[in-house]
Amino acid sequence: MSLSTLQEQTGEVARRLLENRGAVALTTVAAFALWTIKDFLSWRSFGTGGTPPTVQGYIKIRKFGLRRLLARDDLRDPSPLSNEGPKYLEITIPPRKGGHPNLTHWTLPQRQYPEAISPRAHERLFGLMQKLAVEHPDILDYGLSKTEGGTGHAIYAKPELPTTNPIAKKIRCEIAHVHPSENSLHVHISPRDAKEIIAAGWGVRFSVQGLAPPSWIMVYAPRNESEVDIIESIVKAAVGWNTGVKI
Numbered sequence: 001m002s003l004s005t006l007q008e009q010t011g012e013v014a015r016r017l018l019e020n021r022g023a024v025a026l027t028t029v030a031a032f033a034l035w036t037i038k039d040f041l042s043w044r045s046f047g048t049g050g051t052p053p054t055v056q057g058y059i060k061i062r063k064f065g066l067r068r069l070l071a072r073d074d075l076r077d078p079s080p081l082s083n084e085g086p087k088y089l090e091i092t093i094p095p096r097k098g099g100h101p102n103l104t105h106w107t108l109p110q111r112q113y114p115e116a117i118s119p120r121a122h123e124r125l126f127g128l129m130q131k132l133a134v135e136h137p138d139i140l141d142y143g144l145s146k147t148e149g150g151t152g153h154a155i156y157a158k159p160e161l162p163t164t165n166p167i168a169k170k171i172r173c174e175i176a177h178v179h180p181s182e183n184s185l186h187v188h189i190s191p192r193d194a195k196e197i198i199a200a201g202w203g204v205r206f207s208v209q210g211l212a213p214p215s216w217i218m219v220y221a222p223r224n225e226s227e228v229d230i231i232e233s234i235v236k237a238a239v240g241w242n243t244g245v246k247i
């Protein structure tokens with residue numbers, strides 16, 4: 001083979017490789033775009049909580065996700081929470097059977113994949129906020145969740161109470177709400193109690209650190225009545241932390 005033929009052939013191979021690279025790049029971009037559109041639609045259909053269900057809203061939660069990825073923050077790790085301060089839980093939280101449930105991959109809304117729940121447990125869970133508000137009208141308000149853009153009902157500490165925890169005001173005094181799509185909750189509880197709950201595999205820290213107090217946590221969905229008992233103890237402990245009144 002002459003040198004010029006070799007040069008010609010090498011040139012041809014290089015040209016083809018470059019062409020292919022263009023095709024590969026185009027395919028990659030198209031696949032990414034398709035994946036993003038599918039992911040946006042599935043995010044919207046799951047219910048977006050307090051984030052507007054728009055492209056802008058989606059870009060915002062994706063940015064939060066990127067920030068968390070870079071921070072390498074494992075939300076199931078309870079160690080960033082303080083061991084100091086009061087404890088309101090009156091039970092020892094038993095380890096959650098089956099461990100942590102599968103969580104959705106979006107930072108907001110912070111959700112798990114739904115698991116089966118008995119009808120009676122479902123009824124008790126969705127009546128819990130109202131029941132506590134009716135039993136303690138002197139310290140609690142009841143209404144749609146402000147942190148979730150009105151998705152589900154919440155209980156609030158009365159802001160004018162002299163015993164109300166000043167930290168509660170950082171999250172508009174919202175104490176707890178249940179998510180109608182998959183039965184998990186968000187709860188603002190004392191850091192020590194939050195630490196115990198997460199260590200028992202019953203919850204995770206909030207997905208966007210800095211947006212809420214550090215002990216605003218997600219608590220996993222109960223599956224039967226004995227697990228609703230655990231949830232009830234957790235929400236009562238949260239009432240203590242926010243209102244300064246043990247119930």
Ligand SMILES: *[C@@H]1O[C@H](CO)[C@@H](O)[C@H](O)[C@H]1NC(C)=O
Pocket residue numbers: 098101102113115
């Ligand atoms: C979580 O996801 C894995 C993989 O898809 C699946 O095998 C497992 O059963 C799921 N766990 C629960 C509790 O749904």
Ligand SMILES: *[C@@H]1O[C@H](CO)[C@@H](O)[C@H](O)[C@H]1NC(C)=O
Pocket residue numbers: 097223224225226227
């Ligand atoms: C409640 O559900 C958990 C998880 O499935 C299970 O381990 C536990 O035995 C159940 N308790 C009752 C009283 O059914």
